Amino acid sequence: MRFVDEYRDTDAAQKLADAIASAVTRPWTIMEVCGGQTHTIVKYGIDRLLPDSVELVHGPGCPVCVTSLEMIDRAHAIASRPDVIFCSFGDMLRVPGSRGDLLQMKSHGGDVRVVYSPLDAVNLAAANPSKKVVFFAIGFETTAPPNAMAVFLARKRKLSNFSVLVSHVLVPPMITAILQAPGNRVQAFLGPGHVCTVMGTKEYEPIARRYKAPIVVTGFEPLDLLEGVYRTVQQLQAGRAEVENQYGRAVRDEGNPRSKQLIDDVFEVCDRKWRGVGLIPKSGYKLRHEYRDHDAERRFEVDAIETQESSLCISGQILKGLKKPHDCLAFGKECTPQTPLGATMVSAEGACAAYYAYGRHLDLEKAQGRPSLGLQLVGDR
Amino acid sequence: MCLGIPGKVTETYREHDVLMGKVDFSGVGKRVCLEHVPEVRPGDYVLVHVGFALSRIDEEEANRVFEFLRQMNQLDELKAPSS
Numbered sequence: 369m370r371f372v373d374e375y376r377d378t379d380a381a382q383k384l385a386d387a388i389a390s391a392v393t394r395p396w397t398i399m400e401v402c403g404g405q406t407h408t409i410v411k412y413g414i415d416r417l418l419p420d421s422v423e424l425v426h427g428p429g430c431p432v433c434v435t436s437l438e439m440i441d442r443a444h445a446i447a448s449r450p451d452v453i454f455c456s457f458g459d460m461l462r463v464p465g466s467r468g469d470l471l472q473m474k475s476h477g478g479d480v481r482v483v484y485s486p487l488d489a490v491n492l493a494a495a496n497p498s499k500k501v502v503f504f505a506i507g508f509e510t511t512a513p514p515n516a517m518a519v520f521l522a523r524k525r526k527l528s529n530f531s532v533l534v535s536h537v538l539v540p541p542m543i544t545a546i547l548q549a550p551g552n553r554v555q556a557f558l559g560p561g562h563v564c565t566v567m568g569t570k571e572y573e574p575i576a577r578r579y580k581a582p583i584v585v586t587g588f589e590p591l592d593l594l595e596g597v598y599r600t601v602q603q604l605q606a607g608r609a610e611v612e613n614q615y616g617r618a619v620r621d622e623g624n625p626r627s628k629q630l631i632d633d634v635f636e637v638c639d640r641k642w643r644g645v646g647l648i649p650k651s652g653y654k655l656r657h658e659y660r661d662h663d664a665e666r667r668f669e670v671d672a673i674e675t676q677e678s679s680l681c682i683s684g685q686i687l688k689g690l691k692k693p694h695d696c697l698a699f700g701k702e703c704t705p706q707t708p709l710g711a712t713m714v715s716a717e718g719a720c721a722a723y724y725a726y727g728r729h730l731d732l733e734k735a736q737g738r739p740s741l742g743l744q745l746v747g748d749r
Numbered sequence: 750m751c752l753g754i755p756g757k758v759t760e761t762y763r764e765h766d767v768l769m770g771k772v773d774f775s776g777v778g779k780r781v782c783l784e785h786v787p788e789v790r791p792g793d794y795v796l797v798h799v800g801f802a803l804s805r806i807d808e809e810e811a812n813r814v815f816e817f818l819r820q821m822n823q824l825d826e827l828k829a830p831s832s
Contacts, residue, residue, distance in 0.1 A: 404752045407821060431751065457799065458829055484829035485800025487782055510751055514801035517767075517782055525765060562753050565796065565803050588752060589817050617810050618753075618796060624803055626785040716823065717751060725822075 377591060384594040385417045388601055395421040396604050397553045398597060399546065399689065401539060402560040403430035403717030404588040410722040412590045414597075422601065425554060427546075428645060428687040431507045431537055432459045432715035436641040437677060439535040440465040442670040443504050446533065447478045449668070453496060455489040456504040458482040463714050466676040486511075486518035486532075493522065493530035502664045505532040509563045512536055512653060513627040516634035519655065519662050531664040534654055537640055539563050540571050541651035546689070547579040554689070556604055558596045559585035561615040566631075568623030572611045580609040587615040634659055643711055644684025683710030686719055693723040700724060752823055753796035753803060755811035756781070758789050772797060775815060777827045799826065 400406060406426045409415055415424045428434050444465050447454035454470070461470045461482065474480040479499075483489050486503050493501035505515040515532065522530040539560055546554055559572060564585045572583045582603035586596030596614045603610060613619055631653070640652025655663045665671070677684075680698040685691040693699050693712070703709040705721055712718035756772035761783060763769065772781040772795065779800060786795055786802045794811035795802035806814075818824050 402751065404821075404823070407823075411821065429751075458825060482829045484779060484826060484831045485782075487780075487800050488831050508751060510753070510798045510803070513785060513803065514782065514799050517784065517801060521765060521767065562751065562796075562798070562803075565753065589814075618804055618806060620804075624785055626787075627803060630785070716825070 380591055381417070381594055384591065384598050388422065388594070388598050389419045391598070391601050391605055392419055392421050393605065395423070396555055396601060397423045397425055398556045398558060398600055399425045399427045399543075399554045400558040400586070400593070401427040401429045401543065402558075402563070402588065403433070403715070403719070403722075404562075405429070405558060405560070405586065405593060406719055407717065407722045408588050408590055408593055410726050410728065414590060414593050417594070418597065422597065424597075425689045426686075426692075426719045427557075427689070428542060428642065429508070429539070429560060430712070430715050430717040430719075431511070432463060433683065433687060433711040433718045434537055434642040434645065435460070435463070435506050435535050435711070436643045437466060437675040438641065438673060439533070441467075441673045441675055442665065443533055444468070444470065444473060445670045445673060446502055446664060446668050447473050447480050449500075451500050453479045453481060453492060453499045453501045454504070455481050455483045455486075455492060455501060457506070459715050459717075460504055460506065462708060463711050464678065464708060466674070486515050487521065490518050490522050490525070490527065490530055493527045494525065497529060499529065500667075501530050503530070503532045505534045505536065508537055508539060508560070509566045509631075512631045512635065513566060513624070516630045519634050519659050520630065522662055523659065528661065531662045531667050532655070533664040534635075535640070536635065536653035537642065538637070538651050538653070540575060541648050542642070543583075544575055544579075545645075545648045545651070547575070547581060554581075556582040556600045557584070558593065558600065559583045559611070561585060561587045561592070561619060564613075564615070564619040564623065566623050566627050568628075569611050569613055569619065569621050576609045576611050582609050582612070584612045584614050585619055587617070642687070644687040678709045681710035683712040683718075683720065686712050693720040694728060696720070752818065753798045754818060754824065754827065755794055755806060755814045756797050757811070758783070758791050758793050758795060760791055761789070770802075772802070774824075774827050779827070779831055800831070
């Protein structure tokens, strides 16, 4: 087990792996929700450290990957306007839309800028009053407070030239959709640590109860993940289905109340389409009516856009847990981080990028031994 | 973007009636909104998502997480320009 040697605390990792192996008496399928967790699992070979009867399935927890093609195309339409400065997190620049990506748009003269923070985009609006500054507000609950603060500040500073293209997604409706899907095999979740730093753990309790699925809020370091799996397996073996917090170092049960209040002031819950997955009811945020003047979709009227996905890319099936990256014919061949066909290869947090970064395109034998998940989500296209 | 990056608060100030601060990420300085962690003082460590601090953490945890993110090549967002 060469990968164990890379852990800082090899003894602790091996003890946890042994504890998991001795606790398990039957097969279990556990989904890690967060893309950061997927990266750690693949880099440190945590899936290979577990007994064969415990399968980790990679969840759709990468916001860059699940931002819908329609929304990417809307971003491109807005960014191509000469009167616009289009601001985005760096991860979004190379996400392929129907016709190219934001980086190509920049090389064709579009004013596309990577910003560190949405608050920097607000400052750009103040510094460029003759331009319309648009920020691409994507992300899970972790980026909702900064994005909400940007809109709040823009209104307060009367910056009418600032707007946001909002494509926020939410974790609890996503895991509910997975649990409700016909043929679902996921029995438990490693919950997303940093999302729960904002939102707390309470909103997961009804889901754990209703679907009898343990949810262990987990950090993203190797030992966190092993402990999260251990706690999950203990619950599964004992027939319990509770919310536990493995990541108490950063997560309080109530989350950050100030952040939750700001989110509630600026955003309201809406239906949201996820790339490769389809529509999930009440799974996103949009701006509240009071903030409509800062809504880029309204300002630029970009509703009627026809989309076209790559015919080779299977990122949709990967996001749903139906396939693993090395099941794709293009993986590591036509599709690499330098020439991505789909979003799961573009984003640093995407499952394909993780598999590629850690050389899993070079060893395919494991994939051939693994069954795919029979998972079909609602509103599939 | 999804993973918070720990940094050390070196200065706090108010701007447009919002609590802001300067945060040092192992040599890279950024302006960060501290409005949701109002208890922090210079010298404290915070977990920052895209220029916005979401929680206060202790120094040992901050150093460990930062080193881990460095190993995972998850610090790219700090290279983006700030204005």
